[in-house]
Amino acid sequence: MEKILEVRDLHVTFHTYAGEVQAVRGVNFEVGKGEAIGIVGESGCGKSVTAQSILKLLPQPPVQYKQGSILFNGQDLLKKSEKEMEKVRGKEISMIFQDPMTSLNPTMTVGKQIAEGLTKHHKMSAAAAHKRAVELLEMVGIPQPERRVNQYPHEFSGGMRQRAMIAIALACQPQLLIADEPTTALDVTIQAQILELMKELQKKLGTSIILITHDLGVVADMCERVIVMYAGKVVESGTVDEIFYNPQHPYTKGLLRSVPRLDQNRNEPLTPIYGTPPDLLKPPAGCGYAARCESAMRVCQLYDPKLDMVRSNHQSACWLHHPLAQGKTGS
Amino acid sequence: MQHEPQLTAELFQPVADNSMETEKIVRPSISYWADVWRRLKMNKLAMVGLFLIVGLVVMAIIGPMISGYTYHGIDFKAKNLRWSAEHWFGTDTSGRDLFTRAWYGARISLFIGVMAALIDFVIGVIYGGISGFKGGRVDNIMMRIAEVLYGVPYLLMVILLMVVMGQGLWTIIIAMTLTGWIPMARLVRGQVLQLKEQEYVQAALALGASTGWILRKHIIPNTMGPILVNITLTVPTAIFAEATLSFLGLGVPAPQASWGTMANDALVSLLVGNTYQLFIPGFLISLAMFAFNVFGDGLRDALDPRMRK
Amino acid sequence: MLRFTLKRLGWALLTLWMVITLTFVLMHSIPGNPFAKEGKMPPGVFENLMRYYHLDEPLYVQYGLYLKSLLQFDFGPSIKSSTLTVNDYIREGFPVSLHLGLQALIIGVTLGIIFGVFAALYHNRYPDYLSMVLAIIGLSVPNFILATVFINYVAVEWGLLPPAQWGTWKHTILPSLALAAMPMAFTARLMRSSMLEVLSQDYVKTAKAKGIAKSMVILKHTIRNAILPIVTVLGVIATNLVTGSFVIEHIFGIPGMGEMFVKGIFNRDYPVILGSTVFYSAVLIFLTFVIDVLYTWIDPRIKVTGGE
Numbered sequence: 001m002e003k004i005l006e007v008r009d010l011h012v013t014f015h016t017y018a019g020e021v022q023a024v025r026g027v028n029f030e031v032g033k034g035e036a037i038g039i040v041g042e043s044g045c046g047k048s049v050t051a052q053s054i055l056k057l058l059p060q061p062p063v064q065y066k067q068g069s070i071l072f073n074g075q076d077l078l079k080k081s082e083k084e085m086e087k088v089r090g091k092e093i094s095m096i097f098q099d100p101m102t103s104l105n106p107t108m109t110v111g112k113q114i115a116e117g118l119t120k121h122h123k124m125s126a127a128a129a130h131k132r133a134v135e136l137l138e139m140v141g142i143p144q145p146e147r148r149v150n151q152y153p154h155e156f157s158g159g160m161r162q163r164a165m166i167a168i169a170l171a172c173q174p175q176l177l178i179a180d181e182p183t184t185a186l187d188v189t190i191q192a193q194i195l196e197l198m199k200e201l202q203k204k205l206g207t208s209i210i211l212i213t214h215d216l217g218v219v220a221d222m223c224e225r226v227i228v229m230y231a232g233k234v235v236e237s238g239t240v241d242e243i244f245y246n247p248q249h250p251y252t253k254g255l256l257r258s259v260p261r262l263d264q265n266r267n268e269p270l271t272p273i274y275g276t277p278p279d280l281l282k283p284p285a286g287c288g289y290a291a292r293c294e295s296a297m298r299v300c301q302l303y304d305p306k307l308d309m310v311r312s313n314h315q316s317a318c319w320l321h322h323p324l325a326q327g328k329t330g331s
Numbered sequence: 332m333q334h335e336p337q338l339t340a341e342l343f344q345p346v347a348d349n350s351m352e353t354e355k356i357v358r359p360s361i362s363y364w365a366d367v368w369r370r371l372k373m374n375k376l377a378m379v380g381l382f383l384i385v386g387l388v389v390m391a392i393i394g395p396m397i398s399g400y401t402y403h404g405i406d407f408k409a410k411n412l413r414w415s416a417e418h419w420f421g422t423d424t425s426g427r428d429l430f431t432r433a434w435y436g437a438r439i440s441l442f443i444g445v446m447a448a449l450i451d452f453v454i455g456v457i458y459g460g461i462s463g464f465k466g467g468r469v470d471n472i473m474m475r476i477a478e479v480l481y482g483v484p485y486l487l488m489v490i491l492l493m494v495v496m497g498q499g500l501w502t503i504i505i506a507m508t509l510t511g512w513i514p515m516a517r518l519v520r521g522q523v524l525q526l527k528e529q530e531y532v533q534a535a536l537a538l539g540a541s542t543g544w545i546l547r548k549h550i551i552p553n554t555m556g557p558i559l560v561n562i563t564l565t566v567p568t569a570i571f572a573e574a575t576l577s578f579l580g581l582g583v584p585a586p587q588a589s590w591g592t593m594a595n596d597a598l599v600s601l602l603v604g605n606t607y608q609l610f611i612p613g614f615l616i617s618l619a620m621f622a623f624n625v626f627g628d629g630l631r632d633a634l635d636p637r638m639r640k
Numbered sequence: 641m642l643r644f645t646l647k648r649l650g651w652a653l654l655t656l657w658m659v660i661t662l663t664f665v666l667m668h669s670i671p672g673n674p675f676a677k678e679g680k681m682p683p684g685v686f687e688n689l690m691r692y693y694h695l696d697e698p699l700y701v702q703y704g705l706y707l708k709s710l711l712q713f714d715f716g717p718s719i720k721s722s723t724l725t726v727n728d729y730i731r732e733g734f735p736v737s738l739h740l741g742l743q744a745l746i747i748g749v750t751l752g753i754i755f756g757v758f759a760a761l762y763h764n765r766y767p768d769y770l771s772m773v774l775a776i777i778g779l780s781v782p783n784f785i786l787a788t789v790f791i792n793y794v795a796v797e798w799g800l801l802p803p804a805q806w807g808t809w810k811h812t813i814l815p816s817l818a819l820a821a822m823p824m825a826f827t828a829r830l831m832r833s834s835m836l837e838v839l840s841q842d843y844v845k846t847a848k849a850k851g852i853a854k855s856m857v858i859l860k861h862t863i864r865n866a867i868l869p870i871v872t873v874l875g876v877i878a879t880n881l882v883t884g885s886f887v888i889e890h891i892f893g894i895p896g897m898g899e900m901f902v903k904g905i906f907n908r909d910y911p912v913i914l915g916s917t918v919f920y921s922a923v924l925i926f927l928t929f930v931i932d933v934l935y936t937w938i939d940p941r942i943k944v945t946g947g948e
Contacts, residue, residue, distance in 0.1 A: 057845055082854065090851035097849075103842040107865050107939065117850040168850065299342035325343045482655035483662070484924050486883040487917050494905060494913055495666045567780075574782050578887055579905050594784065598891070606792060613785035620780035 004073055004175055004208055005031040005054070011066035012049050012058075021280050023049045025232035026068070028307070031176065036202060036209040038219035038240075040255070041229035044277055047212045050229070051178050054210075055089050056080075072176070091121040094169040098181040100161035104153035110137070110164050111149035114171055121172045136167040141197060159190035163197065170201060176208045183218060195221055216259055220244060228252050231277050231288030234307060238314035248316035251289045287319065295320060363552055370633040377629020383622035387615075391441055394434025401431065403586035413607065420611050423596060432588045433611050439589040440570050440619065443503055447569035448562045450508040455515025456558070462516070463523025474520065481513045486572060493581040500583050503576060507569055518561055522554040556634035563627035567620040574616055590616045645933050652929040659921040663914050664706055668699070670910065684722030689911065692716050715915035720907055726915030733897035736806060737889065740896060741881045743816040748823030749877070753870065755824070756831025757863060760839060771828055778825025783884050787818040787891045804893045815892045819884045823877045827870060834866040841865075871935050875928040882920055 012024035024046040031037055039047045052058050054070055056077065070077040077088065094117075097103040105113060114136055115129035124132065130149065137145035140163040153161055162182060169177055179198065183191035199222060202209055211222055219226050219240065226243045228236040228251065236249040247253045254273040275292040278284050284291070290300035299319050307317045319325055371377055395401075405425045414421045420429035462473040492506035526532055532549050540548075570590070576582050577591025578598075585592070590612040597608035692709065693702060693716075709716070715726035752775075759771035794814060795803030802811050838844065839862055847861045848854075885898035893899070897916070904912035 055849055057848055086851045086853055088851070089849055095846075095849040097842055097846060099842060103846045105843040105847065105861050105865065107868070108861070113846075116847070116852060120851055120853075165846070168846070295345065297343045297345055302342065319343070322343070324340050478651070479655050479658050482651070482925055482928065483659050484879050484882070484921055486879070487920055488662070490905065491663065491666055491913065491917050494908070494910070495670050571782060574784075575883060575887060578784055578890075579902055581905065594782075598784070598788070606788075609785070609788055613782065613788075617777075617781045617785065620782075621776060624776060624779055 002033045003030045004033050005210075006069075006071040007050070007054070008069045008071065010050065010053060010068035010070065012046075012053050013064050013066055015062040015064065016281075019281050022283050023232055023280060024053065025280075025283060027229070027232075027234050029227050029234060029237060031208050031210060033175075034202075034206045034208055035225065036211060036223045037225045037227060038211045038213060038223035039227045039229060040213055040216060040219055042214055042277065044280075045229045046232040046280075047229050048180055051095070051180050051210060051212050054178060055093055055095055056082075056085050057095070087121075090117040090169075090174070091172045092174055093176040093178065094172070094174040095178045095180065096162070096165050096169050096182045099185045100158055100165055101185065103165060104156075104161055106153055109150050109152055110156065114149075114164070114168050117168065117171045132171070133167070136171055137164065139201070140164070140167045140170075142167075158186055159193060162186060162190075162194050166194075166197065166201070170205065170207070173205060174207065176210065177202075178210045178212070180212045181214070182211070184213070184215070191218070198222065216244075216255065228255070231283065232280055233288060233304075234315075234317065235289065236314075236316040237307070238311070238316075242311065242314040246314070248310050248314065248321065249289075249318050250293045250295055250320070252316075254292075287317075297325065299325075367556075367633045371629055374629040374632060376625045377633070380622045380624070380626030380629060383618060384626060387437055387619055387622065388441065390434050391437035394437065395431050398428055398430045400428035403427065421607055423593075423608055424599065424605075429593075429608065429611055432593060433590075433615060436588045436590045436593050436612060437615065437619075439500065439583055439587060440573060440591065440616070441566075443500070443507075443573045443589065444566040444570040444619075444623075446504050447507045447511060448565035450504065451512045451515045451565055452558065452562050454508065454512035456519050458512065459516035459519030459521075460523060463520040463527070466524070466527075470520070470524075474517075477513050477516055480510060481517070483510060485510050486575065489572060489576065490579065490581065493576060498581060498584045500587065503573060503581075503583065507572060511565070511569070515558070515561055515565075518557060519554065522557060523550065526550050526553055557631075560627050560631040560634065563623055563630055567623040567627075570616060570619055570623075590619075641936065644936060648929055648932050652925050656922055656925050659925070660707065660710060660918055661703075663917055664703055667910065667914055685717070685719055688717035688722060688725075689719070692911070710918060715919055716911045718904075718912050719909045720912075726912055726919070729900045729912065729916070730897060730919060733895060733900045736894060737885055737896035737898055740812065740816055740819065740889070740894065741878075741885060743812055744819035744881055744884075745823060745877065747816055748820035749827050749870065749874075751820070752824040752827025753831050753863075753867065755828040757835055757858075757866075759828065759832040760835030760866075761858070763836060768832075771832070775825040775828040775832075778821040778828075781821070783818050783821060784887050784891060786821055787815070787888055790814045790818055791891070804891075806892075806894045806896075811894075815888050815894060818891075819881060819888045822880055822884060826873070826877060826880070830870060830873060831866065834869045835862060838862050838866045868935070868939055871931060871938060875924070875931050878927050879924055882924065 007027055007029050010024055010027045011022070014021040014023055027046070027050055029037070029039075039050065041047045049058065049063075053065065054072075054077065056065075065078050068078070072088065072093065077085070080088070104110065111130060111133045114133040115124075115126070118124045118129040118132055119126065122129075134145045134149050137148055142148050142160055142163055148156075148160075153164070156164060165182075182198070183194050186194060195218060198209065201207070209222070211219065213219060223240055225239055226237065227234055228243065228249065230251050236243065236247070236252045243252060244256065247256055251273070254271070257271040258273060260270060273292055278288050278291065284301070286299070286301040286303055287293070287296075287305055290296045293300065297319060299322075303319075305317045305319045305322075307315045308321050310316050310321065371381075405427060420433055423429055423432070458473065458477070462470045462477075488510050489506045492509060493502060496502040496506065526549065529549075532545060535545050535549060573582065573589060574591035574594060577589060577595045580595070582592040582595065583589050593612035594609055594616070597605070597612065692714075693706065697705070713727070715730065717725050718729075755771040755774060759768040762768045791803045791814065794800050801814055802808075803814075805811055844857060844861055847857045852860075882898070885896060886902050887898075888894070889896045889898040890902045901913070901916045901920075903909075904916060
């Protein structure tokens with residue numbers, strides 16, 4: 001498959017008064033043309049930082065891109081100037097944020113907010129952009145788009161705002177859409193509608209999608225491949241089926257065990273993952289998960305495991321895959 | 332990347348027990364006010380403010396006693412003198428020692444500022460507290476009254492009251508507090524209303540906490556912050572209002588002196604070129620306003636736990 | 641929207657009525673009759689007072705007639721002059737004061753917004769520190785100190801501008817600068833915190849993610865929204881300018897309404913003090929009303945819910 005995005009050894013840090021927080025510590029992944037991938041992990045694992053780094057939306061300082069590269073169609077985005085990035089944002093890659101209540105400007109009509117990108121990237125006239133905004137609202141399933149286009153965000157419900165956000169993001173037909181927890185702030189019924197809409201539009205427009213979420217159900221529904229992040233690193237990646245039915249990393253296993261499933265015995269208790277992620281101000285020398293891992297070994301505390309090929313479509317970073325550890329798998 | 336580690340089978344032994352280690356709270360827990368103080372100390376400007384406030388207060392206490400002159404002693408042989416070993420800040424048009432007067436003025440000005448702030452605080456907390464706690468109709472009526480009163484221009488009313496009541500130290504304070512308490516009352520009422528609805532207060536209620544406990548543990552610590560900031564910032568407002576009143580001839584009556592009346596007296600002698608007579612009270616007013624403003628700002632930042640790093 | 645406007649108007653009128661009643665009560669509580677026939681009163685003054693205040697009538701009649709004359713925009717006579725009334729003072733002095741006040745308002749708010757925006761954009765860097773130090777100085781140094789420093793140095797020592805009086809535009813510069821210091825400081829601080837708040841909003845990130853140039857994001861999405869709270873404090877600033885004008889007009893010898901008010905206080909010209917207080921209050925209360933209504937027009941969020 002043709003790759004449109006390759007993230008290579010990305011390191012991102014935050015300067016705080018307390019010191020340097022290593023939010024992302026060497027992340028690698030790629031996105032194929034028309035492919036939808038999911039990035040999952042708990043809050044603070046670096047998934048949002050990774051996503052926002054692709055568009056370089058994080059203010060520098062305090063954020064610093066320490067090393068690595070983000071190749072978009074072969075060009076390194078991290079090397080691009082702010083002016084060059086403006087031509088990428090919204091036009092080639094666009095983004096949807098978590099909370100539709102706060103991610104729209106409350107003092108600008110929805111139509112104007114959609115039109116903004118069009119006038120910037122496609123040099124459309126105000127009238128043409130307005131017309132296109134109406135079409136886009138219709139495309140994302142907002143009834144009476146002619147009337148709605150002149151309304152302000154507060155006149156929209158949460159689900160409609162997220163639809164409007166999708167309209168803004170897709171206005172210039174980008175090749176890649178990054179959705180950062182697009183359904184987290186919505187009601188469950190609305191969540192399903194938004195996901196359905198995104199799937200439908202992806203098929204229609206052939207857009208690649210990076211879906212960032214902590215909700216495994218959402219990933220299973222939308223994505224072909226999944227990347228599991230923990231403490232600023234990728235701990236496991238593979239196709240949806242592989243990750244869900246054949247998880248290799250203890251963290252992924254733990255995640256799956258902590259989510260209720262329909263085929264589960266009703267009396268079987270859910271198992272939480274105990275403890276909290278490590279403080280990324282002083283990341284541990286070894287595996288970031290070692291302190292919470294049931295099968296932790298001495299080596300886990302000393303050295304950091306690398307991503308190993310488990311199968312052709314499945315990678316995992318865990319010392320349990322090492323030949324010396326074979327047969328010792330605890331769970 | 333690091334070089335390939337030497338891996339031995341021994342390293343692949345399971346770790347005995349690492350289950351609950353991460354549950355430990357790493358940072359020592361410190362009380363809210365200790366934390367506020369710690370953050371305040373890190374704010375250099377606020378500490379400068381605090382230092383200046385303490386300095387001004389100390390000088391207001393001892394200043395008038397150390398020069399050997401009285402604040403009202405007139406000496407026509409020593410008029411309009413510049414600073415010297417004799418008169419450290421010089422003398423004014425009536426030959427009164429400016430050093431003594433400056434610190435005596437500090438007493439009056441600071442007293443007016445602090446008293447106005449404290450009386451506003453007492454009235455405001457009572458009025459706002461009742462309004463917020465009672466809620467409903469009582470709250471509605473009380474706040475409507477406050478709202479109408481608040482619409483009355485503050486300094487205009489103070490001037491009018493001063494004209495009617497006549498000059499005097501206490502009349503200034505009374506005039507200032509007659510309308511000055513309203514912002515504090517609105518603040519307290521807003522805080523109380525907001526806190527009553529907060530989930531952690533509801534949670535405490537649901538857990539069977541008594542009203543006293545909730546007041547002590549939740550309401551007071553959480554309202555004290557904004558109230559303290561408001562008190563701190565009322566002081567410079569009152570000092571400034573006092574200066575304006577003095578300027579309009581409505582300050583403390585002679586021979587008493589405040590920074591405002593000193594500045595007003597000095598304006599007359601400005602025409603003959605005695606700039607320093609204005610400079611001294613002017614500088615002290617500015618210094619006090621600066622000190623209270625930066626300290627109040629610092630306090631506000633320190634009290635906001637969201638800034639906690 | 642209309643309901644909101646009417647409700648606000650009702651509050652404004654109620655407040656104004658409160659002020660009028662308060663002044664009436666205060667006037668009648670002054671120890672000794674302030675209008676008693678004194679030897680130093682110019683001839684004809686006592687007759688004016690009688691005609692306006694109807695001192696021979698019972699109190700409630702006096703109150704009713706007082707309200708009635710105020711409704712007819714008659715603010716009463718002066719003790720010091722038999723021919724001049726408060727209305728004359730307003731007619732002569734108010735345009736001057738309005739000119740000075742508006743000039744100070746524009747200078748103060750504009751500079752304040754600029755400083756505030758710069759401070760926020762360079763948060764925790766030198767432009768921020770510089771703006772905030774300026775703002776703190778503006779808040780701390782009383783206007784009469786500033787005015788005398790200006791007169792002493794800019795006008796007298798360096799001879800750049802006239803030290804006092806009113807006339808050409810050159811005369812207006814120093815007083816409006818001295819008067820603008822406080823509003824500038826006030827606006828700068830408010831604008832800075834408002835900008836910082838808006839800059840941290842998600843929709844600013846959305847705008848950036850659309851590929852809008854940074855300058856446009858700041859202009860269209862940030863400043864526009866951050867300015868809204870400034871509108872709400874214009875009333876406070878106006879009140880500040882009024883009281884500031886008493887001091888500034890007096891120091892610069894500007895024949896404005898403020899100077900006349902100050903003279904009224906010095907002379908204990910009670911009718912002038914009362915008439916001016918009512919007039920000033922009416923202007924400020926009306927202004928606050930206009931600002932309240934205006935704000936609901938500017939901020940689309942309030943429009944539908946009708947405020948509050």
